[in-house]
Amino acid sequence: MKSKFNRRKKMFFLGIVLGVLLLISSAVLSGCGAKKDNANVAPGAKEAGTVEESRREPLLIRLEGGDWGYPSPFAHYSRGPGIYKMRLIFDSLLEKDEKGYIPWLAESWETSADGKTYLFNLRKGVKWHDGRDMTAEDVVFSFYYYQEHPPVSIDGILLDKDFLLEVSADSDYQVRFVTAKANATFLSAVGTARILPRHIWEQVENPQEFLQPEAVIGCGPYRLTDYNKEHGTYRFEAFADYWGPRPRVDVIEFVPVSDAVLAFEKKEIDLTGIPTDLLPRFQGNPEFAIKESPGFWGYRLIFNYERNELFRNRKLRQALAYAINKEELIEKIERGAAIPGNPGILSLHHVWYNPDVFAYDYDPGKARQILEQEGLRGLSFTLLVGQDKEVRIGELLKEQLAEAGITLKVESVDMKSRDARIREGQYELALVGHGGWGGDPDYLRTRFSSDLSDWYSGTPGYSNPRVDELAKRQLFETDPNKRKELIFQLQRELAEDVPEIPLYNTTGYSVYRPGKYDGWMFMFDHHSLSHSKLSYLERER
Numbered sequence: 001m002k003s004k005f006n007r008r009k010k011m012f013f014l015g016i017v018l019g020v021l022l023l024i025s026s027a028v029l030s031g032c033g034a035k036k037d038n039a040n041v042a043p044g045a046k047e048a049g050t051v052e053e054s055r056r057e058p059l060l061i062r063l064e065g066g067d068w069g070y071p072s073p074f075a076h077y078s079r080g081p082g083i084y085k086m087r088l089i090f091d092s093l094l095e096k097d098e099k100g101y102i103p104w105l106a107e108s109w110e111t112s113a114d115g116k117t118y119l120f121n122l123r124k125g126v127k128w129h130d131g132r133d134m135t136a137e138d139v140v141f142s143f144y145y146y147q148e149h150p151p152v153s154i155d156g157i158l159l160d161k162d163f164l165l166e167v168s169a170d171s172d173y174q175v176r177f178v179t180a181k182a183n184a185t186f187l188s189a190v191g192t193a194r195i196l197p198r199h200i201w202e203q204v205e206n207p208q209e210f211l212q213p214e215a216v217i218g219c220g221p222y223r224l225t226d227y228n229k230e231h232g233t234y235r236f237e238a239f240a241d242y243w244g245p246r247p248r249v250d251v252i253e254f255v256p257v258s259d260a261v262l263a264f265e266k267k268e269i270d271l272t273g274i275p276t277d278l279l280p281r282f283q284g285n286p287e288f289a290i291k292e293s294p295g296f297w298g299y300r301l302i303f304n305y306e307r308n309e310l311f312r313n314r315k316l317r318q319a320l321a322y323a324i325n326k327e328e329l330i331e332k333i334e335r336g337a338a339i340p341g342n343p344g345i346l347s348l349h350h351v352w353y354n355p356d357v358f359a360y361d362y363d364p365g366k367a368r369q370i371l372e373q374e375g376l377r378g379l380s381f382t383l384l385v386g387q388d389k390e391v392r393i394g395e396l397l398k399e400q401l402a403e404a405g406i407t408l409k410v411e412s413v414d415m416k417s418r419d420a421r422i423r424e425g426q427y428e429l430a431l432v433g434h435g436g437w438g439g440d441p442d443y444l445r446t447r448f449s450s451d452l453s454d455w456y457s458g459t460p461g462y463s464n465p466r467v468d469e470l471a472k473r474q475l476f477e478t479d480p481n482k483r484k485e486l487i488f489q490l491q492r493e494l495a496e497d498v499p500e501i502p503l504y505n506t507t508g509y510s511v512y513r514p515g516k517y518d519g520w521m522f523m524f525d526h527h528s529l530s531h532s533k534l535s536y537l538e539r540e541r
Helices: 007-016 080-089 136-148 186-191 260-265 276-281 314-323 326-334 364-373 389-403 415-424 443-448 465-476 480-497
Strands: 060-064 094-096 101-103 106-111 117-122 164-171 174-179 222-228 233-238 251-255 271-274 289-292 297-303 338-340 380-385 407-412 429-434 500-506 509-512
Touching: 060 271, 080 222, 080 233, 094 186, 101 106, 101 186, 117 136, 117 186, 136 164, 136 174, 174 186, 260 271, 271 276, 297 389, 314 364, 314 389, 314 500, 326 338, 326 389, 326 500, 380 389, 380 415, 389 407, 389 429, 415 429, 443 465, 443 480, 465 480
Parallel strands: 060 251, 380 407, 380 429
Antiparallel strands: 094 101, 106 117, 117 174, 164 174, 222 233, 233 251, 271 509, 289 509, 297 429, 297 500, 338 500
16 A cells, blocks of 8 residues: 555545545656855865755755754754755655645655555665664654653654554665554655664764764755854855755755845845835836745744643633724734634645634724623733734734723733743743744644643643643544544634634735745745755656
């Protein structure tokens, strides 16, 4: 039952990728070249410099910089810019393109009839950046190592030893996974976990503190050849012996800029986001190309049910939903480049968005009426926000809630401090902005199930038996049509219960010069052109 789709296999995998067919196509096998920072330069990096220099001049792409941590799986910062820099270096069994998941380090796979056993067939000839061969032992080692030392970014089911029962090598190029039960998200979870070189990491006891050059030896298309934490600069160079699609971009540099749009106009960087009011500056000019992003990055208002028990009152949460004018937020903060948050949580651009959920039109009078009926008077809350745009969002929310008789105090801290306080539960209300809104809808379970108590990704103190039931059922439903209906029901329940308030999902625009480079692409579930590994690689057109 290989992944080239027999009937039973096909139905199983359809549910895993959000109703998007898994694309099983052969990658073009090819190669390319690399270097890294003073004390942290990967061994052997200087030997590889350009890609087929006789064929063309090396292509250098510069992007906006900023420190997002050392790009090992254990030391990068937990947000997208940190994650996707790390993924330039480290490959996984599967990868994402515009339509779904595609084979990567695994060229094919099989699954058992009960959906609890997977056999991955690995590509041969894959090299680590230090020249050693990647084998099944590296894959097996990686998953057991992650269970003992969780990386910054990984699906929690892979850390659950009661779920992931066994990872073993059937041969040098076959890996078997055995799970306790079928799970609709397992393939995407295991497929996108980064593979580590065993010969480097097996002696590392404190991976978060392992910042040596060897920590960024992967088998991905790029090597880290320079990193400066203070200035937030990175340099990645193409790996000469890469197994897969030939890198079109030879060097990727992230450089500091004070004004990204100005830096783009001066040709200091090659891609940037632009606000709506600056679109006319680039429209109608063949020198520039503009792409609109899908709404997979967004802001949400979260409640601390443990700190303030008033939030356990559903009527209060509904009143707050009526008191917020999402369209005003979009116009004044994003200049129209956003879509309203869905009360059912999933983005309006998600492939499984349910349009038939309860809506809360802006109505401060109705909000006041609900609060009066509940005997809730003189309400005052503190809203934790980050800086810059988040402060403006907070101040606008303060004005809007005042119309409903609610006092809001806005407390601003830097982004890392805000994230740390959310992880520790040190807030009353908090504004959170992040990507991932296009991912597998199982995040409805991880965010709202009452048996999950993680402050950062969950909602401690929130409890709804119907949400718990639907969230659990969809997780184990491998028929895509049945699972989709459960997700639709779950969105309806969440919309009425308002466990949090999605404010809006940004769309926004990116501009680049196609004459310099035209390979940019989105992943099917992600909003950023520069985050896609395939943006830098050759692809079949």
